[in-house]
Amino acid sequence: MSDFEAVLLGSETGAYAMARAFHSEYGITSHIFGRLQLSVSKFSTIMDTHFYPDLTEPEAFRRHMLAAGKDLRERYPDATLLLIPCGDDYSALLSRFRDDLSEYFTFTSVNDELHTALSYKSSFYDFCNRYQLPHPATMVLNPEDFQAGRHLHLPFDFPVALKPADSVEYLSIDFPGRKKAYALNSQEELNRILKLIFDAGYSSDLIIQDFIPGGDGNMRVLNAYVDKHHQVRMMFLGHILLADPTPEAIGNYAAIIPDYNEALCLRIKDFLEDIKYEGVANFDLKFDPRDGEYKLFEINLRQGRTNFFVSLNGFNLARYFVDDLVYDKPFDGETLIGKGSKMLLEVPPSVLKRYGEPGDALESGLQMLRRHQYSWTLRYDRDMPLKRRLLLWRLARLTTKNYARYEH
Numbered sequence: 001m002s003d004f005e006a007v008l009l010g011s012e013t014g015a016y017a018m019a020r021a022f023h024s025e026y027g028i029t030s031h032i033f034g035r036l037q038l039s040v041s042k043f044s045t046i047m048d049t050h051f052y053p054d055l056t057e058p059e060a061f062r063r064h065m066l067a068a069g070k071d072l073r074e075r076y077p078d079a080t081l082l083l084i085p086c087g088d089d090y091s092a093l094l095s096r097f098r099d100d101l102s103e104y105f106t107f108t109s110v111n112d113e114l115h116t117a118l119s120y121k122s123s124f125y126d127f128c129n130r131y132q133l134p135h136p137a138t139m140v141l142n143p144e145d146f147q148a149g150r151h152l153h154l155p156f157d158f159p160v161a162l163k164p165a166d167s168v169e170y171l172s173i174d175f176p177g178r179k180k181a182y183a184l185n186s187q188e189e190l191n192r193i194l195k196l197i198f199d200a201g202y203s204s205d206l207i208i209q210d211f212i213p214g215g216d217g218n219m220r221v222l223n224a225y226v227d228k229h230h231q232v233r234m235m236f237l238g239h240i241l242l243a244d245p246t247p248e249a250i251g252n253y254a255a256i257i258p259d260y261n262e263a264l265c266l267r268i269k270d271f272l273e274d275i276k277y278e279g280v281a282n283f284d285l286k287f288d289p290r291d292g293e294y295k296l297f298e299i300n301l302r303q304g305r306t307n308f309f310v311s312l313n314g315f316n317l318a319r320y321f322v323d324d325l326v327y328d329k330p331f332d333g334e335t336l337i338g339k340g341s342k343m344l345l346e347v348p349p350s351v352l353k354r355y356g357e358p359g360d361a362l363e364s365g366l367q368m369l370r371r372h373q374y375s376w377t378l379r380y381d382r383d384m385p386l387k388r389r390l391l392l393w394r395l396a397r398l399t400t401k402n403y404a405r406y407e408h
Helices: 013-026 058-075 088-096 112-119 121-130 143-148 187-199 262-274 308-312 317-325 349-355 360-370 386-406
Strands: 004-009 030-034 047-051 080-085 138-141 160-164 182-184 206-210 219-226 232-243 253-259 279-288 293-300 343-345
Touching (some): 004 088, 013 030, 013 308, 013 317, 030 058, 058 088, 080 088, 080 317, 088 112, 112 121, 112 293, 121 138, 121 293, 138 143, 143 187, 160 187, 182 187, 219 253, 219 262, 219 308, 232 262, 232 308, 232 349, 232 360, 253 360, 262 279, 308 343, 343 360, 349 360, 349 386
Antiparallel strands (some): 138 206, 160 182, 160 206, 232 253, 253 343
16 A cells, blocks of 8 residues: 555646656556546546536535545545645645645645735736846736726837736636737737627736747746745756647647756746745746846746656656655755756647747757657556547647647
8 A cells, every 4th residue: 555645636637747647656546636527537547537517616625625535534544645736726726725625635835825926927027026037028907907098008019918817717707719828919909809808707917018029939937846845856947849829728838848047947946945935836938039038927836737748857746746745855955957858749740840930949859759759748658548549649630630720
């Protein structure tokens, strides 16, 4: 019997990546709790799934997870129940109810106040200013500002980027043509999208930003593991080659190769430790060729959907959780800034070859492709029953069609 059980909140790719990390490292099946089943978990042999349509509603979440904790404690009386959120809404709910859930589960989580301040993009940029971390020039716009016409007087030129400050609330609204984020080239485009969002019932701030030049190839992603003592144990930087073009998933990373920037990592390490962070932190950044700076877009207070990229290159995230929370292994104080040689590829190779942004980074990715130094999160050799193989084949075909439809 294992010393611990992995309990994952979420049913998207990030949850499968963590389940894969636990299975490959420890040979265990993860307990999955989510709102609904998505294709990534279908026919999997490494996930014990439980779905509740109301799981992201606060009181329902508390009720379901306390019941789950009681059941799992009875089934595994001597095991540590490791609880890991794999989505923004679950991360926020865990912070909100961490005192209640600590009766059964062991986890890392910042308090509710800090979670809100970091996940809400406008207040995150206040942190960036305080710690001298570069970010794009930004205007914060609420519904009252929109009615007053403040968006007609931007402090920077077009094109601009537009995204919600509160990503959890934004997930609860819908309107025709809804996207995760927008790149807009004119005042008319901006006016139209703002009206659609606010008319759909979104009540929080929107972020309007100076658009940093360049495409997917200028994007970076940084993952860090911060232990329960607020010490950064590991950091790993990735260089994006390709992102998802579909409206509902725009910006989700589809191909990443390892990158290395010690100075950048150390600046963010100091920030995380000073604010007493704990758990996995996932940062989205973009290189700005105008001043040579890496500009921070946001922090995700959980591992990203592409967290398998870190495990793929030898830094298994499951092991960091277990060493920290189950075995309380001491940290030597030397933050590991990881280097790697393998590409995460979430699309067929033909898609990368056709739609990847030309340049040295893409050529490095293609070399990894030729050397077979790459992997897809969902294609796990130890979890490939026939029905799952057919499902992944269909997903790959759909992905190819989506790029042909949305990439120009």
